[in-house]
Amino acid sequence: MTAMQANGGSGISDVTATAATTGETSGGEAGPVGRLEAATAPTDAAALAYSDAGATGVDGLDETRKFVFAEEWGFSRVGGDLPDGTTPATFADMFPERFFAFNPLRAVTAVALPLVAMAVGYGWLWYMHSICPAWQQLACAALIGTAYTGLFKVAHECARFSFLPEAPRLQDALGLVLMLPSLYPFTSWRLHYIHHMAHLNMLWEDTFGWHPYTKLQLATELLCGQHWLLALRRLALTTPLKLFASVGHWLRSFDGLDLKRFHKDTYWAVLAGWSGPILFLGFGIPAIIKMFGLSVRLADRAWGGLVSGYLLPWLVFHFWLSTLSLLQHTAPHIPFRAEDAGYDSGRAAICGTVTVRLPRPLELLLNDANYSLPQLVAPGMPVFHAREAYEYMRERLLPYLTEATLSVKLLTNHITKWQVYDAEKETYLPLDEVMQELERDIATLMEEAEQAEEEEKVSGGPSGGAVEGQGKRLAQLLGAQLKQYISEVRSISSSNAAGRGALGSGHTPTTQVVTGQQTRSHAQVAVQQATQQHLKVVVPAIRTDLVGAVSMVSDGEKVEPGVFKNIDGHRFDDGRYQAFIEEITKFIPKERQYTDPVRTFAYGIDASFYRLNPKLVVKVHNEEEVRKILPIAERLKVPVTFRAAGTSLSGQAITDSVLIKLSHTGKNFRNYTVHGDGSSITVEPGLIGGEVNRILAAYQKKHKLPIQYKIGPDPSSIDSCMIGGIVANNSSGMCCGVSQNTYHTLKDMRVLFVDGTVLDTADPDSCAAFLKSHKALVDGVVDLARRVQADRELTALIRRKFAIKCTTGYSLNALVDFPLDNPIEIIKHVIIGSEGTLGFVSRATYNTVPEWPNKASAFIVFPDVRAACMGASVLRNETSVDAVELFDRASLRECENNEDMMRLVPDIKGCDPMAAALLIECRGQDEAALQGRIEEVVRALTSAGLPVGAKAAEPRPITAYPFHHDAKNSKVFWDVRRGLIPIVGAAREPGTSMLIEDVACPVDKLADMMIDLIDMFQRYGYNDASCFGHALEGNLHLVFSQGFRTKEEVQRFADMMEEMCYIVATKHSGSLKGEHGTGRNVAPFVEMEWGSKAYELMWELKELFDPKYTLNPGVILNRDPDAHIKFLKPSPAASPIVNRCIECGFCESNCPSRDITLTPRQRIAVYREMYRLKQLGPAASEEEKQQLAAITSSYAYDGEQTCAADGMCQEKCPVKINTGDMIKALRAEHMKEAKSASGAAMWMANNFGVLNATVPRFLNLVNLAHSILGPKPLEAISRALNAATNHLVPVWNPYMPKGAAPLKVPAPFPAPAASSGGIPRRVVYMPSCVTRMMGPAASDKETASVHEKILSLFNKAGYEVIVPEGVSSQCCGMMFNSRGFKDAAAAKGADLEAALLKASDNGKIPIVMDTSPCLAQVKSQISEPALRFALYEPVEFIRHFLVDKLEWRKVREQVAIHVPCSSKKMGIEESFAKLAGLCAHEVVPSGIPCCGMAGDRGMRYPELTGSSLQHLNLPKSCSDGYSTSRTCEMSLSNHSGINFRGLVYLVDEATSPKKAATA
């Protein structure tokens, strides 16, 4: 074999050619699967499981087992298999043009950097020649050899035409010169590279790439008794010499001197290629010897002699050549197949290449020789783009890629585990094992042959025992199996020879090499031509983008830069976003524009299971801003998406372009006007639905109106979602049905169109102007309506579809419901449910619906789902029932865990397997009306003769399930119903997402549809799926968990969706979305549901309103048939606290930091993302690493520091997650690392008395400074100190307290305390450290401290007060806990507990703590059960014990109250208001969930309280405010301008001793 042949097989990435190359001499790499078990006798489950995976890859393994497998063998990830019949080749098309561009700077660097490194190595050898120790010589040789490998890579690139494509002659010359010291011939290398590309990883054919040493060859050698060869093989394959195997390859390369192997056209080129090594051997080497000698030592030779200066670096070069080759095409699941044995060039390239990461400096020196994969699929790509191109490719094809980081483990495995390739089993086996196996086989065959010979002799057989030639003798001896071995070997040798001989002949590239005509594209074409017959179109199956979103990619999608179609994933920044930002910055300040990785990521999620990362998030404050933005967006072709509360479930509130978020700030988008008696209300889109209902309730109460109203739509998310979303999604819920949704209850609307025009349908002038200015649009809409109304079939379809709930596609009913001469009504109604794709709704006027006070609910169980559904149908057709909710068997199982439910409906337990239930609600204006409806329901169900009862075998009458008029019992039913989604969500397997589908069909088909769906879920293995929903409307919610971790999981989802859509839309003529909106989730199925005619009509509608697809493109209508399986949101299992989060967003409106940094949902989502990125480990791309670094750094402030850790998010979370706990845990982790801070905290905890004594003095000093300097300088100084100390020093404000008066511990009563009802009037009073240190504000007319007021109150009530011992050193530990100092907090908590136990006589005497958050902290940490019921918040204690012992009078007209979040969580909000009501005529709640103070955090991060209290809107007539947390009071005062103080101040003022009590 010639040297040329040996070279061609690869490039240095291909360097490769060599190592494995060892061709027939080396071998030993990965083998597939099947045999691993036997080969290496794996002891772990992973490897065993792997052995089941089949020969073609690891697809049989789940992700975990792949991970374990990779760990075992030393890979950082193992890629799955490409689907059958899919092959790369035109992968080249995947890469943007920039990856093929010539870059002179990079090209020069690729040559210069290794040259400089070599110069440094040689320079050092020369400089140190007389004293250079051996280790330094070796180090220099390593540097020189490694750097030369980098140069060789350049030579290799020249050989593959891609280094200087525009200067082919120069390229050839450069390649030849650079290859010269390696003694490899340039042209042969080139020819073999082309051959190699066409036969990548092909058994027998890719002989010069990494052709393995096969079992067959070993058998032949054994039979021929070539034991010397075997000994050599053992040495080369099973020892570290394997890592220098390319030396053997180099030796073999000399057979390339045999010109007969090449086409005659290439002779000259081949000879020219040989000139390099020959000249170097003939002149270079002798010259080196002559000049520098042969010395190993450098003692007297400047260049260290031939050995140090040349041979050692040459070996280092071979080390890299061999090692990279070996590693790059060696993994257990990489098969070598013969062309006719299932060879697949796609797999061979994508799945058959391992990318090995090296330390970056090494990669630089080696010219990224380890990133060969992109060049294998895109041969024209220059090496200086290879690494970047690999990362690009990785984003799209990660699931198929195998990666490793260079490690001892990896190398050891390569040497010890993979040596001989068994082509039959497609695996590598250890040499010894194969030897034993073969020796056994041969012995058996020999025995059989001898036996046969004996028999022949006895019978006088054909040969008569004589030997007739060696071949026959062997065949006779070894039988058919061996015969086959040998013939195969012969055929292989000859085919190799033929193949090699053909090289250059008929291959255009060779001729082109000689003529030197190539350009870059020529080069690409040339190499592709050589390979194209083997490489087919690539169909990547799954990809993960930078933000973790997973997409199923089913075809080679073409991205046209700059063309934003109505599909996602194509919106790249080509300068338009910059232009957009510049324009909007003229009227929207930068603080309201977010482009950073954390905020864009955080806003890239809504409650759906899709994720798109916006390029820009803009918080808008008012209609005017939106009005200005829209025309700019349209002009610059920048798509925009509106976001209200982001609770949408179908992916309609996200975008990869610009997200326009309605600000929560102040009154922005939150104004309202109640009209008349409340039967209509005008609201802005930022108001939460539940808030609107509370406004209406308060209005009715205030004006003492007979009827209370509410808005019609009642989605179960009503306490979180906003009017903008409710209108745009046409949301509905349990009771509103179709008749009370927005479409049917909206009176008027103010809407902004994409050109910035405003239409106010309540204003006749606005309507008239619009009709005139937008004639084309109006005419277009009227024309559509005319066409529809003229089409009876279409009209009937539309009417039928909207008789039930339907939010699939646009509200086409608007085209049939209104006359052609009323286009404004048509337009208004088309906008409803358009999901922000036609216009922006800036105001809505609802006709409200009565909220009847009389209600009753029944929970009726049926033995099978069909009976339950028929029941719903009967109720719909024959009664005027208000709500009917269906529970399937899976949902009933959840009820079994609810004690109250089991008390009310005990027979649920053990009900039949297909049992179901109906939750029915009747309402009435008065009792009589209610009773009438109930009777109607009972009558209808009874006369329908349906089986009733939990078991078919035990029928029960309808009356066995009575209507409950008691609100408490009804609440049990409805709470269970509302809890179904969260229950499934919380119980799902970590790492999966919770999905909610929302289908509807005519009620009489509900049973059939439901049975089909239950069956479908079972078949697809969705074992946790529950079906329940609004049966009265035929609307079902399908809730189940789904992972998007593997392509199988995505595929299962895709398959299920296809079938579900068929069942619902086609088989049962239903709606794919009853109320959640089309979004991205069913956009590809709109046509399936509606048919082509209606579907095309929808496109026309969209184009009339938004011709350039500026408004929320990709939503409702999407040209991508796979939009539903793209940009799927992963839900990595990150921590037990957050795993349950379903990202519904319900918690957001309670969070004090939502307007400055992140909301709880976003904190969790970003935390999950950081976790995901960290998990990638070294396999993460550079971009991912940068993303992780950027997110981590921003999260410190956005996530951690600005979380008040008050846990108010938990109050609204359906799965009860306290994000504050997660943040506190993070803080504690960080504090563990910050040892000095923890030490300081512990010191402070141990010396708390010092703090207690110092702080009041310090506060007085600050107050003095205030009176001398005035407020401004003090605030400025404190702000500067705050910034300089990283928020350690609080920012001063005018309501900062003075120091508290010293606590006067009351003397014990001389005689036993009086008792009431046998309970002595004794109380333990524990003043918190805050009230011991902080007095009232200087501006407050009150001068006494909280403890003085409390003591005064106790005194008036005749209570003996016991103050715990050592009170001045006590603290509940909260200030330590909230900062993450767990140890200090625990120490303080334990001290206090001991003191309270003692003072309260082991919990017998009630204990009052005057600060709510401190009490909550103590309650959360006490270990002594006796204390559990002894602890009281002041409000609770006064209400329980003092109200009847004091005289009360109202001392204020109107006061404000703010119930601290800890008190809210303790459930005393109502008591608080009632107590205040004893002291004032009117009590106004602050309406703020949490003020954001969180101990002193709000002082150190004043932006937190600023953001939270921006909504504080107290009436001007309010003179005072009251609370039960001193720090919260301070910040409330600061933001409201009135003095807030402890409620005890008011109570003390409003009370006087009762004579009887004090007597």
Ligand SMILES: Cc1cc2nc3c(=O)[nH]c(=O)nc-3n(C[C@H](O)[C@H](O)[C@H](O)COP(=O)(O)OP(=O)(O)OC[C@H]3O[C@@H](n4cnc5c(N)ncnc54)[C@H](O)[C@@H]3O)c2cc1C
């Ligand atoms: C657990 C859970 C239960 C749910 N239950 C129900 C239910 O019972 N019934 C139901 O119908 N839905 C339900 N939903 C879905 C969702 O809450 C509702 O659709 C809700 O109305 C969305 O309102 P939002 O404020 O969150 O809007 P977003 O999600 O922010 O936006 C919704 C759509 O409206 C567009 N949009 C927002 N503001 C405007 C505007 N001013 N002008 C024009 N377009 C705008 C957005 O671009 C988006 O397309 C539920 C969601 C969750 C998470």
Ligand code: SF4
């Ligand atoms: S924390 Fe709770 S409320 Fe918030 S998004 Fe997660 S599940 Fe929803």
Ligand code: SF4
């Ligand atoms: S603990 Fe408070 S500040 Fe932190 S996420 Fe929850 S609500 Fe927001």
